[in-house]
Structures are given as structure tokens and as C-alpha cells.
Amino acid sequence: MSVMTRISPFLFCALSLLALATTARAQFRDDFGGGKIEGWFTMAGDGEAKVALVPHDGFARMEVDATADRYGAWWTLIKRDITASLDLEKLKDPAYELRVEARVRSSHAPRRVNFMINTQRTTNFHEHLREYDIADTTEWHTISMTTRNFDAVPGDTVFVQFCVTDWGLEKYHVDIDYYRADVVRRDEAGPDLGEPLVYHPPVPELSTFAQHLAVTHDSMINPEFPEVNFNDWHVATVDGAARVLTVDGAEWAVLRWDFGALRGQKADGAGVLELTTCSLALGGGYIAAWGQDFGEEFGKLHVIEILGGDPAWDQGTVSYKNLMQGGSYADVFNPQMTVDLELAEQPGGVAHFTLPRPVMQRLLDGTTKGLLLRPLGALSATIFASEDASGRGPKLHFSTKRE
Known part of the structure; x- marks a missing residue:
């Protein structure tokens, strides 16, 4: 007999009324069920992506077309003024915060989406921004974010946003079943749903991690020479030849670790990728050409999950062709970078690059077969490879736990 069958009619009705009461208490809620979507507007920037919010049967679909984009550093969002629905007098009390929640479904996975909350006075747009890793394309996922020290008082305008960013160069969509926002007591709000991820979190002390794992396989692939293995790549230095990995427009570094001894364990928080520079050439007037917000995205290194291709590639034989195994770029690599x-x-x-816990878990599980390093911008970098005699090759710092 199922659990639902054993629930008494009285209890079932009581639970139903409780659910209805919870829904009714929402100070702002949009169920997108009226056919026409009102109050929301769309924005896009840092590239050529286009976004539309389209009504469907009982949900809204955020449609993104990035096929005209060149660099994959775009952002798109839907935004709404919810000031009239909120008690801002209560919100100015430090005991209260703003909590937003949505139920979403993604056309592509794994991908991250994010919430952002701001007012007309906001200058730090990352303070109340949290990302969420959506791991599949079949299920609905409920995600929420509760602010901390949100500065909003009577007279302010409060905006809520839902954002899709850097997903790649194709067409995508996210379905939104509902979006709600409530002023809540911080001590009564409960944990947020969907594992909110801080955008570019601070790097913790490496001594706090239990595992410090040197890369097992590292090499380079080159789409212009797809059959060639580049594992003997090196540069001359005053101390002799150094084994390195080059990352530039044509040369991409690939990294893979052996997690065999840790299979079945769970990632205990985020991990940190450590890379040591041998040389770095960069420059370019990106800000002068494209403005501050877009221009400052360039001159960085993209860390990207390898999701497909040969899962057991070897540094001594790997090439672009045999790693890809006939797949497209989007089949083998996650077009949305993990971090830049x-x-x-x-x-x-x-340099240390934080890898969110969901990415660390996919690495441990073998769902992610390694990491790809590519540049955003016209930089040319060499980092020390695993063969470096001083031990300066790529390392991964992380902790695990058993469940």
C-alpha cells in the first residue's frame, strides 16, 4: 500500500489546505498561466545573443538564440519590478531578507542558471547573485535564494532577475513554471533549494583540503593538426628545456585525473585547480573597442568540462581527432565554461580556479572526463606540465566524504 493510500482523508485535506495557504502567502508570484506574460522584460548583452520570453501552456519559456555570437561570453535575462508586492518597511529591518524561488527545466545540461536581485541603488551586482547547476533536461528543478543583508528601504525599486549566461553558440531554452518572491525572517527561512553557488567565490586555504592530486594525464590538442599528438611540447629556458602546455587560439590544453581510489565518494564542497605559469603574453585594447563590461571579459582562461569523446584518453597518444571520436565541439565539451x-x-x-561542487562530483563520478583549457581573447600562455621536474604541473585540491 502506498503512503498516499494510508493518509486519512482528513489529513490529506489538511495538507492540501496548508499547501494552498503557503502558495497564497507569496507576496509576489507569477504562475505564467494566463497566456499573456506581463510585467517582465528581457535584456541581453556582451555579444550577439537574443532572448525572448514566450508563453506556453502553464509555463513561460525563455528562448535564447546565440547562433550569431562569436565569443560565447554573452548574457541574457528576464527582469521585473516587484516593489508593489513587497513590504519594504519590514525589509529594512535586518531580521528580514528577500527570498526568491522558481521551478525550472532546461533544454541543455549540465548548465548553470542564476538569480540576481538588485535595486536602483545597487553597485555590486554580484552580491545578491547565485548560480545553480542544472544537471538534466528531463526534470523540473526548484531553486531558491535568500539574500543576506539586502539593502532595500521604502522608496527603493526592487528588481528580480533570472539569467542564462555563456551557454554556447546554439539555440537554448529554459522553462519557468513559476517565479515567486517573499520577504521572510532570516531565522525562519530554512535552507535554500537547489544548492546556490557563489559567483567567483574566494579561494580557501589549500591546507583545508584533504586531497592534493597531481594531474595524471595532461597534453594538448590542436584542431588545425587534428591527427597530431603534442605531448612532447617544451620551451627553452635559462635552466634548460621545460615541459609545458600552451594555451592559445589553436593550442588547447587537456587535463585528466585518476580518481579510481575515490570512486563512490562524494565531493565535499568545491575544489581548486592549481596552474603555474611558465610564460604569458597578452594585451589588446578590448575595453577601448567594446566598452568596460564586455572588454574586461577578455584576456582570461576558460576552464571547461570534457563531457564526451574518449573517456580514457592518454597523454602520449591523445590528439584532437581521437579525443573527439567524431563528435562535435558541443558533444564533447560543455560550451558553458566552469570558471574564467x-x-x-x-x-x-x-593561479587558483575554483571548481563548484557539482563539477567536482562529475569529475569523481567520471561523468566529466577531464578539463579543457582555452583562452578568451588573444592571449598565449604556457603553464608547466606534469613532466616538470619541480612538480609545478596542474594539481587539484579537494575533499571528499562518504555517505
């Missing part, structure tokens, strides 16, 4: 940051400019300098 600057390398250290000085030779021997170390």
Missing part, C-alpha cells in the same frame, strides 16, 4: 579567470603573469606564479 586570469593566469598569474609572472613566471612561476600560481
